[in-house]
Structure formats: structure tokens, C-alpha cells
Amino acid sequence: MGLLSNPLGIHERSLAVRSQRLEVLAQNIANADTPQYKARDVDFRAVLARQQDPDNRMTSTQSTHFDEGAGLAPDGLRYRKPFNTSFDGNTVEMSVEQAQYGRAAADYQATLNFLESRVNNIRRALRGE
Amino acid sequence: MAIDNIFGIAGTALNAQLTRMNATASNLANANTVASTDKEAFRGKRPIFKALVDEQMLNASSNYLGGVKVDRITNDASPVRKVSDPDNPLADKDGFIYQSNVNEVTEMVEMMAASRSYQNNVEVINTARQLMLRTLEITKS
Numbered sequence: 642m643g644l645l646s647n648p649l650g651i652h653e654r655s656l657a658v659r660s661q662r663l664e665v666l667a668q669n670i671a672n673a674d675t676p677q678y679k680a681r682d683v684d685f686r687a688v689l690a691r692q693q694d695p696d697n698r699m700t701s702t703q704s705t706h707f708d709e710g711a712g713l714a715p716d717g718l719r720y721r722k723p724f725n726t727s728f729d730g731n732t733v734e735m736s737v738e739q740a741q742y743g744r745a746a747a748d749y750q751a752t753l754n755f756l757e758s759r760v761n762n763i764r765r766a767l768r769g770e
Numbered sequence: 771m772a773i774d775n776i777f778g779i780a781g782t783a784l785n786a787q788l789t790r791m792n793a794t795a796s797n798l799a800n801a802n803t804v805a806s807t808d809k810e811a812f813r814g815k816r817p818i819f820k821a822l823v824d825e826q827m828l829n830a831s832s833n834y835l836g837g838v839k840v841d842r843i844t845n846d847a848s849p850v851r852k853v854s855d856p857d858n859p860l861a862d863k864d865g866f867i868y869q870s871n872v873n874e875v876t877e878m879v880e881m882m883a884a885s886r887s888y889q890n891n892v893e894v895i896n897t898a899r900q901l902m903l904r905t906l907e908i909t910k911s
Contacts, residue, residue, distance in 0.1 A: 656905075660773050660901075663773065663776060663898065663901070664773075664775050664776050664779065664836070665836070667775075667776040667779045667780055667836075667894050667898070668779055668821075668836035668837070670780070670783070670890055670891060670894055671779050671780055671782060671783035671786075671836070671837050671838045671891060671894075672783070672819070672821045672836075672837075672838050673783075673887055673890065674786075674787075674790075674819050674838075674883070674887055675819040675820060675821050675838055676818065676819070678821045735890065739890070739893075742894065742897065743897075746897045746900075746901060749901050750901065750904065753901075753904055753905060753908060756908055757908050760908060760909060
């Protein structure tokens with residue numbers, strides 16, 4: 642894992658998973674008033690582990706193959722356990738979702754910071770400073 | 771890209787909440803509407819939301835999986851008020867008029883709930899927008 646062979650490291654995949662998580666949370670918030678809707682969340686550890694496991698990834702044997710990309714398998718999603726039951730069967734709890742969304746946004750920014758410093762490192766290495 | 775999708779998902783929610791607020795406004799406007807028969811009396815309208823969970827549910831107006839749409843609009847099931855008012859030109863032969871079944875307090879609460887949900891989704895869009903701009907700036911500095 643040299644600096645230039647894998648310049649962005651784990652953060653490239655991590656950013657994709659984090660933005661998927663933001664999307665899932667946005668879905669929950671959008672469906673806060675939908676009867677029978679069940680809130681979901683991304684199991685970050687499971688998804689990232691799958692992303693990193695080389696046995697689990699499709700390998701490209703020809704130059705024309707597309708990269709698998711950092712997609713989210715359905716098994717990475719978990720249903721949220723609500724604190725309170727609600728009359729219409731909806732399990733979205735707005736306070737929980739807001740808190741999680743804020744945290745997910747902060748996590749995303751953290752990953753962005755790591756990526757930024759990686760990019761800076763590479764730039765410095767190329768310049769030979 | 772996933773962040774793009776967030777705009778769409780929150781957009782469908784804004785749309786749905788706006789429909790809900792429209793229904794509330796219509797209900798409040800018609801709170802004092804009277805009719806000559808029980809059947810014609812105004813009944814409060816309630817939109818029922820539905821999550822967009824699979825491809826078949828998408829159409830041109832909502833392209834975003836995981837968003838929400840207004841499935842249908844139902845009538846409030848509570849009974850309409852039957853009031854004796856023989857002088858009213860709309861009164862039936864026994865002198866009764868039929869008022870709407872809209873409860874103003876319920877409608878105000880509904881309006882506040884819709885407005886809060888709308889605000890939540892606007893915040894989602896704001897946060898996603900900030901993150902997207904920061905992502906674009908990653909190669910600067």
C-alpha cells in the first residue's frame with residue numbers, strides 16, 4: 642500500500658458509505674409521516690468490512706471491466722428499534738433521526754478532512770518539498 | 771452520486787408536506803361551509819402518504835427511490851354536524867342544515883405538524899448542500 646498506488650486509502654470507500662448513510666437517513670426523515678414506514682439505518686461496520694474484504698469484492702481481470710464501486714448491499718441496512726410505538730405503525734422518531742443525521746454529516750466531514758490531507762500529502766510528495 | 775439523491779428525496783417530502791398543508795388550508799377555509807344534505811356536506815380532507823419503495827412506484831414527478839408521495843386523499847370519517855336553522859336558504863324541508871365536520875383545533879395542529887416536517891426536510895437539504903460544496907473543495911487548498 643504505497644502512497645501512490647492507493648493514494649486515498651480507506652477514505653475513498655468510507656466516503657461513499659457515509660454518503661449512502663446520509664441518504665438512508667434522509668429517506669427516514671422524508672417518511673416521518675408515512676403510515677407503516679419502518680425506519681432504517683446503515684450498519685457502517687458491516688458495510689465497510691465487506692468493502693475492505695478482498696475475497697468479497699469482484700475483481701477486474703480485463704481493462705474493460707468496470708470497478709464494482711462502493712455500492713451498498715441490502716444486507717447493510719438494519720431496521721431501527723423505536724423507543725416508543727406509534728399509532729400508525731411508523732417507527733421514525735424525528736429526534737433520533739435528526740441527531741443521527743447531524744452525526745452522519747459530521748462523520749462525512751471528518752472523512753472529507755482525511756481525504757483533504759491525503760490530497761495535500763500527495764501534492765507535496767509530487768513537488769518534492 | 772448519493773448526495774444528489776438526498777436533494778430528490780427531501781424534495782419529494784417537501785412536495786408531500788405542501789400537499790398536506792394545502793389540504794389543511796382547504797379544510798379551514800371550508801370549516802363553515804353548509805349544505806342541504808348529509809351527503810353534500812363538506813368533509814375534512816386528509817392526504818395519506820406512501821413511501822416510494824420500488825421502481826414501479828416511480829413516475830415523472832418523483833424519480834427518487836426512498837422518497838415519499840401522496841398516495842390518496844381521504845375524507846375525515848367523523849360525522850357532520852346537523853343543525854336546525856329554518857331561516858337558512860339551504861335548509862332542507864325539516865329546517866336542518868349540514869355543517870362540515872372540520873375541527874379547527876385539529877386542523878391547526880395538523881398545520882403545525884406539516885410545517886415542522888417541512889422545516890426538517892429543508893434542514894436536510896441545507897446540510898446536504900454544505901457537504902456537497904465541501905466535497906467539491908477537496909482538491910483546492
